[in-house]
Amino acid sequence: MSRRLRLLFAALALAALLWLMFAAAERALALAQRFLELPTYLQWTLGGLLLAFAAVGLSVLWWLLRPRRKRRPPPVPDRGSLEQRIGQLREHGADTGALAAELGELDRRRLGARLYVAVFGEISTGKSSLIRALAPHAQLVSDARGGTTRAVSHYDSTLPDGRNLVLADVPGSRESGGEARETAAREEALRAHVVIYLCAGDLTRAQVDELRWLADFGKPLLLVLNKADQWSATERDQLLARLRQQSRGIASAVVAISAGGSERYQRQLADGSSESVERQRKPDIDPLLQALSRLTAPGAEGLEQLRENAVLAGLHQRTGTLEAQTRAEQAERIVRKYARRAIVGAVAAVAPGSDLVIQGALATGLTRALAELYGVKVSEVQIEDFVRQAKLTLRTGSSIVLAVAGNALKAFPGLGTLGGGVLHAFAYALIFDSMGRALAASLAERHTLDQDDAGARLKELLADAGSGRMRKLAALTAEAMREKTDD
Numbered sequence: 213m214s215r216r217l218r219l220l221f222a223a224l225a226l227a228a229l230l231w232l233m234f235a236a237a238e239r240a241l242a243l244a245q246r247f248l249e250l251p252t253y254l255q256w257t258l259g260g261l262l263l264a265f266a267a268v269g270l271s272v273l274w275w276l277l278r279p280r281r282k283r284r285p286p287p288v289p290d291r292g293s294l295e296q297r298i299g300q301l302r303e304h305g306a307d308t309g310a311l312a313a314e315l316g317e318l319d320r321r322r323l324g325a326r327l328y329v330a331v332f333g334e335i336s337t338g339k340s341s342l343i344r345a346l347a348p349h350a351q352l353v354s355d356a357r358g359g360t361t362r363a364v365s366h367y368d369s370t371l372p373d374g375r376n377l378v379l380a381d382v383p384g385s386r387e388s389g390g391e392a393r394e395t396a397a398r399e400e401a402l403r404a405h406v407v408i409y410l411c412a413g414d415l416t417r418a419q420v421d422e423l424r425w426l427a428d429f430g431k432p433l434l435l436v437l438n439k440a441d442q443w444s445a446t447e448r449d450q451l452l453a454r455l456r457q458q459s460r461g462i463a464s465a466v467v468a469i470s471a472g473g474s475e476r477y478q479r480q481l482a483d484g485s486s487e488s489v490e491r492q493r494k495p496d497i498d499p500l501l502q503a504l505s506r507l508t509a510p511g512a513e514g515l516e517q518l519r520e521n522a523v524l525a526g527l528h529q530r531t532g533t534l535e536a537q538t539r540a541e542q543a544e545r546i547v548r549k550y551a552r553r554a555i556v557g558a559v560a561a562v563a564p565g566s567d568l569v570i571q572g573a574l575a576t577g578l579t580r581a582l583a584e585l586y587g588v589k590v591s592e593v594q595i596e597d598f599v600r601q602a603k604l605t606l607r608t609g610s611s612i613v614l615a616v617a618g619n620a621l622k623a624f625p626g627l628g629t630l631g632g633g634v635l636h637a638f639a640y641a642l643i644f645d646s647m648g649r650a651l652a653a654s655l656a657e658r659h660t661l662d663q664d665d666a667g668a669r670l671k672e673l674l675a676d677a678g679s680g681r682m683r684k685l686a687a688l689t690a691e692a693m694r695e696k697t698d699d
């Protein structure tokens with residue numbers, strides 16, 4: 213809802229409230245008289261209703277006028293803590309090469325003290341053409357077919373005032389199937405001192421989001437409308453006005469240019485035949501050069517702190533993603549270990565046909581190990597509660613689990629050769645796998661042992677007979693049972 217509309221509603225609500233208060237005041241005296249004459253229970257009912265009415269009015273007012281939450285910029289960690297986290301990840305066997313390389317590049321560029329400008333935007337908006345116009349002698353790298361940019365490349369260029377800069381040509385975003393290239397482009401944009409965001413018309417919602425994403429990292433931005441030659445002067449001015457509105461508070465300047473690019477046309481030859489010729493359009497990028505000179509006036513050193521903050525904030529996010537991934541892998545190993553133990557235990561102790569009962573000691577161990585992995589403090593009582601709840605879930609869900617296990621036995625005939633007890637063994641693999649996954653997912657998301665959430669996930673997983681998961685559990689069951697019989 214727009215702010216104006218909200219204010220209008222607020223004014224209306226206020227007027228209604230005032231009117232009510234006046235009307236109430238006017239009648240208050242008369243009412244008071246009659247009120248006092250009423251029996252006590254009616255006095256209370258009437259009073260309660262009035263109070264409820266006022267409460268509703270006030271909450272509507274609050275809803276309309278409540279402060280909107282501002283977008284929060286991504287946090288900038290200090291370098292030391294980031295290095296420590298990366299070190300820990302490395303110790304856990306995670307591939308931290310890219311993160312370390314990013315830190316290395318951060319230092320390399322700081323020491324080089326050159327001014328980096330990235331040309332960023334959706335595919336085919338004319339980024340490479342603009343680089344050609346800004347660095348006429350550069351040999352651009354692009355895919356032979358279609359001229360699409362596939363990787364980040366750098367080119368030397370000079371501003372009209374003689375200052376040197378390094379231009380980064382990056383792959384276009386929002387290319388279908390080009391997610392990895394888009395990530396590379398975004399990372400390069402964070403490494404630059406200034407970003408030129410190129411578009412070729414009105415901004416789509418995705419483009420606005422992309423611009424906001426850059427602005428959230430504190431990136432100095434120029435929003436540049438390319439291919440201005442395709443519009444009349446009036447159309448171009450209208451477009452510029454809309455772009456200014458869409459990028460208010462985000463872009464430092466909005467300008468229109470023609471990067472040039474090439475066009476094909478048919479040339480008539482003297483003998484009457486024709487040939488197709490490619491020629492370069494004449495670029496017109498003066499407004500951009502002026503805006504770029506202004507925005508880069510502080511120079512590489514003046515803009516370095518902003519740049520470093522953006523790179524560190526980006527690294528913080530990437531490190532967080534790798535941490536979550538590494539933890540998920542560790543969780544999977546823990547779950548596998550306990551599921552295996554449960555299978556072995558089942559083969560040793562469960563008589564065929566008997567009920568399924570969660571092995572308490574194993575369930576407790578699994579819960580404790582996962583809580584520790586996710587850094588969640590849990591008390592013995594909480595663990596006991598969770599295990600008790602899981603046991604209850606299983607008591608009512610036993611038939612489902614056995615049915616799922618039975619189907620798996622049919623689907624993987626090899627299991628049948630393992631002899632008696634295999635149905636129970638598989639059922640226990642399924643139970644412990646479900647319990648572990650439910651706990652891990654809940655702990656990762658809630659950062660606490662939330663019984664209800666973990667319980668709901670457990671129920672879902674016990675009945676989930678996805679074929680990939682069943683295949684893994686069948687393999688685990690076969691492996692554990694064979695090992696057991698080999699003992």
Ligand SMILES: Nc1nc2c(ncn2[C@@H]2O[C@H](COP(=O)(O)OP(=O)(O)OP(=O)(O)O)[C@@H](O)[C@H]2O)c(=O)[nH]1
Nearest residue numbers: 335336337338339340341361384470471472473474
């Ligand atoms: N009319 C017009 N066409 C342009 C202009 N600039 C670029 N083009 C054309 O737009 C198309 C895409 O240009 P590129 O420079 O390859 O665009 P890009 O953004 O680098 O594309 P990707 O690398 O695939 O993301 C080409 O056909 C260019 O000739 C311009 O100023 N005017």
Ligand SMILES: [Mg+2]
Nearest residue numbers: 339340360361
């Ligand atoms: Mg390109």
